[in-house]
Amino acid sequence: xxxxxxxxxxxxxxxxxxxxxxxxxxxxxxxxxxxxxxxxxxxxxxxxxxxxxxxxxxxxxxxxxxxxxxxxxxx
Amino acid sequence: xxxxxxxxxxxxxxxxxxxxxxxxxxxxxxxxxxxxxxxxxxxxxxxxxxxxxxxxxxxxxxxxxxxxxxxxxxxxxxxxxxxxxxxxxxxxxxxxxxxxxxxxxxxxxxxxxxxxxxxxxxxxxxxxxxxxxxxxxxxxxxxxxxxxxxxxxxxxxxxxxxxxxxxxxxxxxxxxxxxxxxxxxxxxxxxxxxxxxxxxxxxxxxxxxxxxxxxxxxxxxxxxxxxxxxxxxxxxxxxxxxxxxxxxxxxxxxxxxxxxxxxxxxxxxxxxxxxxxxxxxxxxxxxxxxxxxxxxxxxxxxxxxxxxxxxxxxxxxxxxxxxxxxxxxxxxxxxxxxxxxxxxxxxxxxxxxxxxxxxxxxxxxxxxx
Numbered sequence: 001x002x003x004x005x006x007x008x009x010x011x012x013x014x015x016x017x018x019x020x021x022x023x024x025x026x027x028x029x030x031x032x033x034x035x036x037x038x039x040x041x042x043x044x045x046x047x048x049x050x051x052x053x054x055x056x057x058x059x060x061x062x063x064x065x066x067x068x069x070x071x072x073x074x075x
Numbered sequence: 076x077x078x079x080x081x082x083x084x085x086x087x088x089x090x091x092x093x094x095x096x097x098x099x100x101x102x103x104x105x106x107x108x109x110x111x112x113x114x115x116x117x118x119x120x121x122x123x124x125x126x127x128x129x130x131x132x133x134x135x136x137x138x139x140x141x142x143x144x145x146x147x148x149x150x151x152x153x154x155x156x157x158x159x160x161x162x163x164x165x166x167x168x169x170x171x172x173x174x175x176x177x178x179x180x181x182x183x184x185x186x187x188x189x190x191x192x193x194x195x196x197x198x199x200x201x202x203x204x205x206x207x208x209x210x211x212x213x214x215x216x217x218x219x220x221x222x223x224x225x226x227x228x229x230x231x232x233x234x235x236x237x238x239x240x241x242x243x244x245x246x247x248x249x250x251x252x253x254x255x256x257x258x259x260x261x262x263x264x265x266x267x268x269x270x271x272x273x274x275x276x277x278x279x280x281x282x283x284x285x286x287x288x289x290x291x292x293x294x295x296x297x298x299x300x301x302x303x304x305x306x307x308x309x310x311x312x313x314x315x316x317x318x319x320x321x322x323x324x325x326x327x328x329x330x331x332x333x334x335x336x337x338x339x340x341x342x343x344x345x346x347x348x349x350x351x352x353x354x355x356x357x358x359x360x361x362x363x364x365x366x367x368x369x370x371x372x373x374x375x376x377x378x379x380x381x382x383x384x385x386x387x388x389x390x391x392x393x394x395x396x397x398x399x400x401x402x403x404x405x406x407x408x409x410x411x412x413x414x415x416x417x418x419x420x421x422x423x424x425x426x427x428x429x430x431x432x433x434x435x436x437x438x439x440x441x442x443x444x
Binding site for chain 1 (some may be wrong): 114118306307308309311312315316347351354355
């Protein structure tokens with residue numbers, strides 16, 4: 001799941017997937033903005049059938065955090 | 076969920092007016108920068124929108140649309156028995172704008188006229204409310220006017236709203252026809268628990284005279300309390316979750332499928348959101364007309380405006396019926412869906428109007444003497 005997330009988030013912020021790691025803080029990525037946020041929420045909904053609320057999303061920092069959150073909700 | 080079925084009512088014509096002044100999104104380059112403009116256009120799909128004159132109101136646009144509609148359909152104003160104005164932009168705090176419109180349009184006094192204050196969900200709510208009233212009364216001809224002027228309350232320094240919204244007015248004629256086969260079906264929901272997600276905090280009676288000092292708000296945008304505030308993230312999550320759910324439940328309840336519809340007219344919130352809804356509700360993008368590229372998000376007027384923009388044809392005698400699913404969603408939070416069959420030659424092409432009701436501008440006590 002982390003690999004998929006990295007690949008799809010790289011597409012959204014238009015960077016090379018190799019520059020992102022599971023520990024990367026996604027808000028620090030160069031093209032991160034409100035549109036990237038909406039795109040990531042929509043991507044997670046489309047890939048993993050989960051809409052993360054803004055409140056829950058605020059608590060997440062790294063790509064790993066997102067993966068763990070999805071796993072905890074989809075169990 | 077409240078479901079509605081009005082079997083004897085049909086939407087028998089729609090006209091829409093927009094102001095003459097066009098504002099290009101590119102004109103905001105000095106305020107927000109070229110890169111931000113390009114990103115905004117790509118995400119929202121908005122290139123330009125129309126903006127009212129200072130004293131031109133949403134009801135002026137609705138009036139122009141209604142006048143044109145009655146003329147085109149050759150309907151005498153004397154025969155209209157109800158007028159419903161749905162908008163968040165009334166002419167006055169009181170009386171109801173519908174009463175002013177009744178007088179301007181020359182409707183008879185034997186006419187029920189009132190306002191409903193809703194925004195993005197105005198059209199489904201308006202059609203269902205008026206249809207229900209017609210079904211249980213002797214009213215056979217009614218006008219629904221959904222109009223909005225959001226450019227007046229968006230702060231030009233606010234990146235979330237200044238380039239997003241446009242002004243427009245619509246008028247729809249509703250007829251009671253006993254033999255009509257299809258009728259109107261509808262369903263609606265509200266989430267007042269999120270009333271703050273899209274709000275103009277001041278100017279209502281909770282905080283009537285709040286100061287108009289512009290400050291930088293928590294989202295990094297500059298505005299004052301009489302301006303429109305929108306929590307984009309919350310609104311986005313709401314739309315991609317609740318709107319497809321409403322559409323799905325509506326289809327299930329009435330045992331209809333996506334394939335049975337010729338067109339899906341979505342509230343023109345922004346293109347990114349509309350694409351997400353189309354993906355989740357599983358209806359094809361090519362059946363979802365887009366008007367916001369030229370008109371922006373016109374709130375209450377967006378659904379009728381998109382219908383006229385996509386299907387109204389000039390000088391044509393060919394008539395075709397289209398089965399349409401229409402969905403409005405936004406401020407409230409409030410959302411609703413309706414289905415109806417429309418006849419394309421009863422749709423009037425979108426036109427521009429700067430007609431302003433100057434008599435209605437009361438600037439001093441002597442104006443009322």
